[in-house]
Amino acid sequence: MMTNLFSTFDPSTSSNLSLNWISAMIGIMILPLSMWIIPSRINMMWIKLSTALNKEFKALLNINFNKGNTIMFISLFSMIMFSNFLSLFPYIFSSTSHMSLTLALSLPLWLSFMIYGWTNNTIHMLTHLVPQGTPGVLMPFMVCIETISNVIRPGTLAIRLSANMIAGHLLLTLLGSTGNKLSIIMINLLIITQLALLVLESAVAIIQSYVFSILATLYSSEIN
Template sequence: MKMMTNLFSVFDPSSSIFSLSLNWLSTFIGLLMIPSMYWFMPSRYHIIWNNILMTLHKEFKTLLANPNQKGTTLIFISLFSLILFNNFLGLFPYIFTSSSHLVLTLTLALPLWLAFMVYGWLNHTQHMFTHLVPQGTPAILMPFMVCIETISNIIRPGTLAVRLTANMIAGHLLMTLLGNTGPSLSSFLVLILLIVQIALLTLESAVAIIQSYVFAVLSTLYSSEVI
């Protein structure tokens, strides 16, 4: 039990001043990562980031049921940017990974899902009821399908939050476990360990991008179902 406590303690917010946790401020460090040259428009940084955002905008627009509503994709692009910065910053030493905690991920997923549900049931009640019974379902199976669809709908914010948290924790734990074995290994094995750690860091960089993209895309798809 003590070993598990020590292992998971790397995810605990412990930096504090006047009993205020400072680790959660890492959520806003992404703003500091933007180089000053970014603001000299049109700089190369600005063009690259603008191209990424425009690509996301076009993709999210195709996923939305009603793409004519201007500014709809803005919230999902902002969500993608926030999670991406948090995931990447967590790969740096001594920076708290806020996206590896359900406190942050549920805070992002639950209000979005609640807003979609309230909007959908108030404005498109009949459309929401039709989603509970997939087309072509036999009459005898309809009560079961309603239960299954309702449960799958309710657990959506949980799955969104847990997916992001679990992926962030898994990679960090693996790197921590391998890193702790370093002092007890020979020089040759330490060299192999370094190569493995670099490969894992590359994988985690890819996971950081993929998970932020998955979170934003699934949120977009959930929103398209209520319109």
């Protein structure tokens, strides 16, 4: 029987432990981690990078018509850059060095742009086949040239990325395979050269992912 009206607010439980106070902490679990954890330098760097890419892609795209497209291209940049960096570690499969991945990224993008452009903006796509100011005699040739250059775009995107990644990895592999035949002095020079090439490959990993996403953005902007 309750002896006191205010005993209902007693925090004690049947086990004589003040476990009821834990229920007051449940609300903390609803709050996001950003309220408690200071963002790390890597997190801040990634936020600044994503913001810079978002501004740059917005400048290339017609935002009034392509809202949200920048997220797709930022995700594409992130995926390619992570794959490029992971391939620099030993015993990790270099996925971006193979056409099966790079062509699988470029071909669906190009096909979707072409299908959307020719379906919704047919006249605009036809005007791209003939540059402004082209003489009438050269118009048939310009149409053929522009058509060929448009068709080979997914191939050039895929080959550019895979060829650049293959070239650096192949050079590192060839130089590393000669280490057991060199003297101590030459091995030291080889290590320095390998480190310099590794730094260069790290820059190439970022540049190639940036070039791929920028070119995909430019191809997307042409259909509007």
